[in-house]
């Protein structure tokens with residue numbers, strides 16, 4: 260197995276790169292998706308969130324009210340740290356399991372773990388290559404506002420809640436420039452695939 264850690268700021272283009280690599284045959288694991296599984300009704304993580312933030316973060320169906328919780332944590336660093344301390348260990352456990360499963364199913368697999376908060380999380384991963392999708396703050400803000408309809412203040416809060424560009428670039432083995440055209444992003448993803456498809460499997 261060859262394990263790629265793919266990170267980048269919000270709306271930097273991680274999913275676009277991950278999808279392209281999957282088209283070539285990579286196995287994808289998505290931390291955002293695991294973070295949803297980790298807090299499904301009945302999980303210890305959801306119980307811990309309700310303990311910390313109260314029942315106002317629960318939707319009528321008993322699931323997490325993501326908008327309500329997002330409204331609390333992205334403007335309060337202490338609350339965000341408390342949420343991360345609950346969710347990140349659970350996501351790390353799930354990811355370790357999924358990575359191991361992917362390796363058992365196909366020892367020659369190229370596995371891409373899309374993990375937005377690699378810099379922020381306190382966990383170690385056995386990555387063969389760390390890839391950082393990099394677009395400037397203004398480009399990411401524009402995408403959040405224009406493509407996703409996020410209010411400008413919310414976009415600024417989310418970007419402000421994340422590590423800086425310099426912190427992410429410092430851990431990169433490879434940077435994919437996602438500030439240009441979509442075609443240029445995809446070309447770089449194709450080149451990455453050419454590089455790793457022949458990498459020796461562990």
Ligand SMILES: CC(C)(COP(=O)(O)OP(=O)(O)OC[C@H]1O[C@@H](n2cnc3c(N)ncnc32)[C@H](O)[C@@H]1O)[C@@H](O)C(=O)NCCC(=O)NCCS
Pocket residue numbers: 268269270290291294324325326328329332339342343346347350375376417420421
């Ligand atoms: C606060 C929550 C409920 C908001 O949910 P929402 O559906 O609005 O956002 P979603 O989870 O889809 O995340 C979208 C993007 O927001 C950013 N983001 C999410 N959580 C965080 C965080 N803790 N710190 C900084 N940025 C974050 C990431 O760029 C992520 O890709 C949710 O993000 C959450 O539970 N976050 C804590 C868990 C976490 O760290 N998830 C990120 C991947 S491990």
Ligand SMILES: Nc1ncnc2c1ncn2[C@@H]1O[C@H](COP(=O)(O)OP(=O)(O)OP(=O)(O)O)[C@@H](O)[C@H]1O
Pocket residue numbers: 267268269270271272273274275276291375392402406437438439440441442444
């Ligand atoms: N050069 C580019 N590279 C990547 N995405 C681009 C580019 N130009 C425009 N986009 C658009 O920007 C958005 C990036 O979204 P994408 O879901 O790939 O980012 P992400 O980093 O996975 O986001 P999130 O952190 O919210 O999960 C998409 O709508 C994509 O079409």
